[in-house]
Amino acid sequence: MILDKQNKKRLIIDMDGVLADVYLQFIAMEEKESGSKINIQDLKGKEEYKAFPNGRKHVNSKGFFRNAPLMPDAVESLRRLNEQYEIYIVSAAMEFPGSLIEKHEWLAEHFPFIGWQQITFCGSKKIIKGEIMIDDHFKNLDNFEGQTILFTQPHNEGPDDRGHTRVTGWMEINKLLL
């Protein structure tokens, strides 16, 4: 399926928990802080800040976003999707002003094929429009008017997907969209 530029569908993609593996970062920083390693299997259905006692401190600390590990297959998937879709990376970064530059640098390092026109740092995603949204937070998908893809992360695992299409990892997104 190759669409011409005018007909490309607009695809809105989240950063934390979708492109950046923030759970690995939280677990590593909690271990450094407390000495004990949290098992990701124990975090299903728990909100992020309940799962990680020092989470708010770590998310505000220098380097949290700049050094976040990449989600597996994210770079190659985005490179291919970027040819077929009108892609926008939309991150709710405004709660942590220190993250603005870190996120910008992180994207420039790992996704150099994404232009500045394609990046948005917001407070709320309620004002974002597009045809498809990939996100790990219900609050963002529930307000979106187009197709919604729920990226599995421990905090969103549970019996109810609220009508969103659940995917586990980028290879499943590729099967859906490419």
Added chain:
Amino acid sequence: MILDKQNKKRLIIDMDGVLADVYLQFIAMEEKESGSKINIQDLKGKEEYKAFPNGRKHVNSKGFFRNAPLMPDAVESLRRLNEQYEIYIVSAAMEFPGSLIEKHEWLAEHFPFIGWQQITFCGSKKIIKGEIMIDDHFKNLDNFEGQTILFTQPHNEGPDDRGHTRVTGWMEINKLLL
């Protein structure tokens, strides 16, 4: 007209040329650079980067956005509008990554009643939805699906307002919206 929270109209407000008086900043920096003062009256209909020969350099220089003067009546107008509308400040800041922190600090200083949830820094405003948009650039208003208010700045002065409602200054916006 007092609307309850649920029924508030979503109002999207630009920063540069609407809240921040970037022309005054450009003129001051050009004068410092070249010694000659540009007359704002001579800039009608000229694109910003044609009006200011060193504009791109200045916009990328430290302090340009952090020290930008306020547009007259912007603070008091926003304070009142913020009670009656669901306000979002949306600035196309991504072209100048150095501006991200400066713009965030500038808003926090001058508009402390605007929460982080209400701020968006984007590359393109094509993905923004709302009921009303106030902006000084045709490219942003032309793509918007709601009511569009063109804030007069020298670069947008000309015979054709392209169907947008032109206002000169915040007092005119207040008459329209309050």
